[in-house]
Amino acid sequence: MADALVVAEVADGKVRKGTFSAISMAKKALEALGGSFSILLIGSGVKGLTGEVAGFGAAKILVCDDPSLANYTAENFAPTVAEVGKGFGLVCAVASSFGKDLMPRVAGRLDAAFAGDCADVSNEGGKVLYKRPMFAGNAYGYCTLETPIQVATARQSEFDGAEPSGGESPAEDVAKVAPGEAASRVEFVKLEQVKSERPELSEATTIVSGGRALKEQFFQVLEPLADVLSSGIGASRAACDAGYAPSDFQVGQTGKIVAPQLYFAIGISGAIQHIAGMKGSKCIVAINKDPDAPIYQLTDYGLVADLFVAVPELVEELKKHKAASA
Numbered sequence: 001m002a003d004a005l006v007v008a009e010v011a012d013g014k015v016r017k018g019t020f021s022a023i024s025m026a027k028k029a030l031e032a033l034g035g036s037f038s039i040l041l042i043g044s045g046v047k048g049l050t051g052e053v054a055g056f057g058a059a060k061i062l063v064c065d066d067p068s069l070a071n072y073t074a075e076n077f078a079p080t081v082a083e084v085g086k087g088f089g090l091v092c093a094v095a096s097s098f099g100k101d102l103m104p105r106v107a108g109r110l111d112a113a114f115a116g117d118c119a120d121v122s123n124e125g126g127k128v129l130y131k132r133p134m135f136a137g138n139a140y141g142y143c144t145l146e147t148p149i150q151v152a153t154a155r156q157s158e159f160d161g162a163e164p165s166g167g168e169s170p171a172e173d174v175a176k177v178a179p180g181e182a183a184s185r186v187e188f189v190k191l192e193q194v195k196s197e198r199p200e201l202s203e204a205t206t207i208v209s210g211g212r213a214l215k216e217q218f219f220q221v222l223e224p225l226a227d228v229l230s231s232g233i234g235a236s237r238a239a240c241d242a243g244y245a246p247s248d249f250q251v252g253q254t255g256k257i258v259a260p261q262l263y264f265a266i267g268i269s270g271a272i273q274h275i276a277g278m279k280g281s282k283c284i285v286a287i288n289k290d291p292d293a294p295i296y297q298l299t300d301y302g303l304v305a306d307l308f309v310a311v312p313e314l315v316e317e318l319k320k321h322k323a324a325s326a
């Protein structure tokens with residue numbers, strides 16, 4: 001019997017949605033591990049966030065609240081996470097930039113085997129079987145980890161976020177562990193964050209994504225649609241590389257993995273590297289003038305049309321519909 005520890009991701013004074021996907025993975029892994037799960041909140045000012053994770057059935061909420069943890073660096077966070085993780089059979093987090101950066105270091109410190117970016121976990125005769133995407137999601141590999149402590153990250157788009165199950169998990173303070181020499185070689189300089197009123201891609205329920213075809217009119221065409229749908233905006237790598245959209249808009253194998261309820265691919269051909277980042281979307285709509293574009297192999301709804309005509313028309317129709325149902 002072993003317990004699981006979920007390391008919560010905190011940003012801008014909130015627990016990030018991806019944490020709830022990591023909780024779902026931990027709960028599933030417990031079918032093999034047999035124990036309970038706890039949640040670690042680590043950062044500065046995180047004590048006030050216990051309420052955000054207290055109702056999910058965790059045995060404990062472990063809180064490491066320290067002013068020196070105000071700015072994340074893996075070197076500063078990993079020693080504490082590893083120390084807390086020593087009491088667990090599985091230490092996991094979401095496979096966001098945070099989880100991808102932090103958890104391999106935690107695994108290194110714990111001498112633990114690591115399974116990154118897991119798409120599923122199951123019970124293989126009392127062992128956790130990890131399912132991991134390979135070759136841009138075109139194949140899956142399965143593995144078990146054979147070390148006493150296992151470390152893993154959950155692909156957010158593959159695990160529905162855990163729902164509160166009631167009750168109130170007790171909170172317990174844990175002390176920060178001195179970070180050691182590695183942290184002295186790293187200095188936090190600044191965080192350059194794109195501030196947007198729009199939902200962050202990994203949290204958005206609707207995403208409107210644009211491709212190279214939009215050229216310099218990327219925002220001019222997509223913003224009205226994103227406004228009427230209250231959606232996030234994404235982009236193909238070609239659109240980002242050409243400078244039509246900022247690089248943190250990129251969806252795909254080397255960008256963000258998203259799984260909204262509704263995903264619009266506008267002027268996007270559907271290269272496998274793009275598809276790897278959005279194929280988990282519940283409903284996919286494409287607008288492309290080429291009826292043979294590969295994106296149509298994936299879509300629930302497709303419109304073969306010139307996007308510069310179709311998107312403004314769609315916006316007008318959606319506005320009328322909104323006004324009529326208001």
Ligand SMILES: Cc1cc2nc3c(=O)[nH]c(=O)nc-3n(C[C@H](O)[C@H](O)[C@H](O)COP(=O)(O)OP(=O)(O)OC[C@H]3O[C@@H](n4cnc5c(N)ncnc54)[C@H](O)[C@@H]3O)c2cc1C
Pocket residue numbers: 210211212213235236237238239250251252253254255256266267268269270271272273274277287288289290293305306307308
């Ligand atoms: C290692 C590696 C990693 C990569 N990672 C990513 C990644 O993370 N994300 C990603 O997106 N790509 C990634 N790529 C790039 C990927 O292979 C494609 O090149 C890219 O996705 C193409 O972007 P696009 O669909 O916008 O452009 P294009 O392939 O040029 O497609 C443009 C589409 O717009 C349509 N179109 C043109 N004009 C109009 C119009 N007026 N109205 C309607 N439709 C129109 C065309 O028919 C075409 O289908 C990666 C590539 C490599 C090698």
